[in-house]
Amino acid sequence: MALYNRDSKLSEAIMAHPSLIPVVNRLGIRLGVGDGSIGMVCAGCNIGTDFFLSVINTFLDEDYFPSDATGTFSLAKTVDYLQKTNNYYLRVQLPNIDRHFGSLIERSGSDNNLHLLRKFYQDMRGQLTECLSYDEDILFPALTGGSVDSVEFNSGYSEVEEKLHDLLFFFVEHLKGEYDLNLCTAVVSAVFSLAKDVCQNNRIRSRILLPLVEKLKRI
Amino acid sequence: MNDKRCISIIGLSSLEALGMRYALRESWNGRIETFSSFGEFIPFAEKMDAFIVSSDIYACNIDFFLPRKQKTLLVSRVAVNTNHPSGYHIISSNWDLAEIKGTLERLISRLENSEEPKGELSAREIEVLRLIAAGKLNKEIADTLCISVNTVITHRKNLSSKLGIKSASGLSLYAMMNGII
Numbered sequence: 001m002a003l004y005n006r007d008s009k010l011s012e013a014i015m016a017h018p019s020l021i022p023v024v025n026r027l028g029i030r031l032g033v034g035d036g037s038i039g040m041v042c043a044g045c046n047i048g049t050d051f052f053l054s055v056i057n058t059f060l061d062e063d064y065f066p067s068d069a070t071g072t073f074s075l076a077k078t079v080d081y082l083q084k085t086n087n088y089y090l091r092v093q094l095p096n097i098d099r100h101f102g103s104l105i106e107r108s109g110s111d112n113n114l115h116l117l118r119k120f121y122q123d124m125r126g127q128l129t130e131c132l133s134y135d136e137d138i139l140f141p142a143l144t145g146g147s148v149d150s151v152e153f154n155s156g157y158s159e160v161e162e163k164l165h166d167l168l169f170f171f172v173e174h175l176k177g178e179y180d181l182n183l184c185t186a187v188v189s190a191v192f193s194l195a196k197d198v199c200q201n202n203r204i205r206s207r208i209l210l211p212l213v214e215k216l217k218r219i
Numbered sequence: 220m221n222d223k224r225c226i227s228i229i230g231l232s233s234l235e236a237l238g239m240r241y242a243l244r245e246s247w248n249g250r251i252e253t254f255s256s257f258g259e260f261i262p263f264a265e266k267m268d269a270f271i272v273s274s275d276i277y278a279c280n281i282d283f284f285l286p287r288k289q290k291t292l293l294v295s296r297v298a299v300n301t302n303h304p305s306g307y308h309i310i311s312s313n314w315d316l317a318e319i320k321g322t323l324e325r326l327i328s329r330l331e332n333s334e335e336p337k338g339e340l341s342a343r344e345i346e347v348l349r350l351i352a353a354g355k356l357n358k359e360i361a362d363t364l365c366i367s368v369n370t371v372i373t374h375r376k377n378l379s380s381k382l383g384i385k386s387a388s389g390l391s392l393y394a395m396m397n398g399i400i
Contacts, residue, residue, distance in 0.1 A: 113396060120392050159386060166389030173383070174396055 003057045003064060006039035006049050013038070013056065019196065023059050026084035027052055051077060058207050059200045065207055068215075075148075075216065078209050079140050085201050086132045093194045094125060100190055104183040112177025117170055121191070124163040128198075131156040148216045157202050164195035224330065225250040229260045230273035231294060235312065239271060239294075242316065246324050257283075269330050271310075292326050340381060345399060347374040351387055352394035 004013050010033045014020050021031065028045050042049040051073050054066035101121060105114050134154045142151045171188050226247060228236050236253045243251055252267070254260035257276050260267075264283070269290040277284050277293050284291050288308075295311045310322045340348065343364075350360045357375075361368045375390075384390050394400045 116392060116396065120388065123388060162385035163388060166384050166386050166392075169383055170389070170392065170396075174393070 003061065004038060004053060006042075006053065007037050009035060010038045010041045011035055017060055019193075019200075020056060020059070022088055022197075023056060026081050026088070027055060048074065048077070054208055055081065055204060058203050062203065068211070073208065073212055075143060075209075075212050078204075078212060079143050082135065082201070082205065082209065083140060085197070086135055089128065089194065089197070090132060093190065093197065094128070097121070097187060097190045097194065098125075100183060100186040104180055104187050107180040107183060109178035112179050113175065114177075114179060117167065117175070120163070120170065121167055124160060124167060127156055127163070128160045131160060143213065148213050151213060153205070153210065157198065157205070161195070161199050161202060164191065164198060167191055168195060224268040225252055225266060226269045226271060226326075226330075227251075227260060227263070227267040228253045228271045230254070230256060230276035231271070235294070242319050242323055245320055247327055269326055271326075289329055290326070292322065340378070344374055344378055344381075347371060348378055348390060348394050349399055351375070351378075352391040352400045354391075 010024070010029075014024065014031075014033065024033075028047055029041060033041055036044070038053065039049050042052050050068075054068075054073065057064045058066055101118055105118060108114060131154050134156075139151060139154065142148070168188065168191055171184070171191070175184070226243065226249065228239050228251065231239060231253075240251055240253070249268075252263065254263075257280050261283075269292070270284065270287060271292045271294060272284065274293055274295050277291070291308065293309045295309055297311070297313075308322070308326065310319055314322075346364060347360060350363060355363065357368050357371045360371045364371075378390060379385055382390070382393055384393055391400075
């Protein structure tokens with residue numbers, strides 16, 4: 001896919017990729033962006049354009065590897081972005097899936113395998129929550145406190161990514177019995193959205209945060 | 220050649236079907252099933268590996284055949300060129316026998332070069348799956364089955380690839396859902 005640059009219109013990028021909405025929100029931009037270029041909008045919101053472009057391009061394109069050629073990426077801003085992402089998982093996406101899954105089981109028959117799928121989801125949820133707690137309690141304070149030498153990244157996110165893929169796959173290929181069609185679609189859509197978000201933010205973690213930390217370790 | 224595989228002939232007249240069977244037998248040792256209508260065929264569709272189908276049945280059931288385009292051969296009763304530009308695999312009843320056999324051989328070749336059917340696990344893979352579901356680590360599985368850890372890793376990769384499942388807990392759930400444990 002074509003990468004976005006500072007002259008691309010932000011509104012066009014968002015219209016083409018609505019999944020960017022929470023991403024630009026986390027970076028401090030709210031909807032009602034006007035018809036300005038990314039460079040103009042970033043300048044108006046006091047956001048580094050290079051950093052902004054790296055985040056959205058990494059988020060959208062799995063083949064994109066950002067380079068901090070200008071040396072302007074900020075550890076604090078990257079951590080802030082990931083903290084907001086983690087909060088979005090915890091406060092919006094996971095409760096949303098919990099609620100839909102509960103209603104789905106409540107309103108569907110008993111001759112299906114939804115209970116097994118919910119158990120699988122709950123195990124994955126537990127693992128994701130552990131990763132988020134590790135970030136919040138250990139990783140982020142260490143990074144913002146300047147103790148980068150001792151930090152270790154949690155490898156659990158890639159397992160979470162695999163389990164989210166499997167959960168979707170079980171719904172698509174192995175769901176059996178009677179169930180409420182609308183609620184099932186709501187659960188699958190919410191899981192799909194979380195899976196995509198986790199996968200895309202893992203790229204931001206490994207391609208922006210990790211190189212920044214490695215660079216700081218060498219100084 | 221995998222003798223469990225089956226080519227289906229759908230919607231051809233009795234004579235056409237008979238001729239097709241004759242032509243197929245030159246290069247195909249697997250099973251051949253004949254169905255006079257799509258309705259008769261559809262209950263067995265999942266068990267079929269390739270489809271030789273009349274153009275009218277194809278046109279009426281394009282939703283079924285289009286995703287299986289590579290394994291479908293369209294039988295046209297009107298004259299078509301052997302290098303038909305549509306991208307479909309076509310055979311025409313006005314061709315000579317050599318052209319028909321050549322087209323059938325290409326269909327069989329596509330079948331033989333395709334992947335092993337998804338979900339068809341070997342006995343060894345099922346043993347490995349059972350042990351994964353029991354929570355065993357690669358080393359423990361290797362010791363139990365008297366094989367190397369590398370072989371266990373290969374079995375795990377094959378299981379993931381055949382079943383489309385990436386995580387160990389996903390493999391356990393699959394084993395549970397399918398009565399393997």
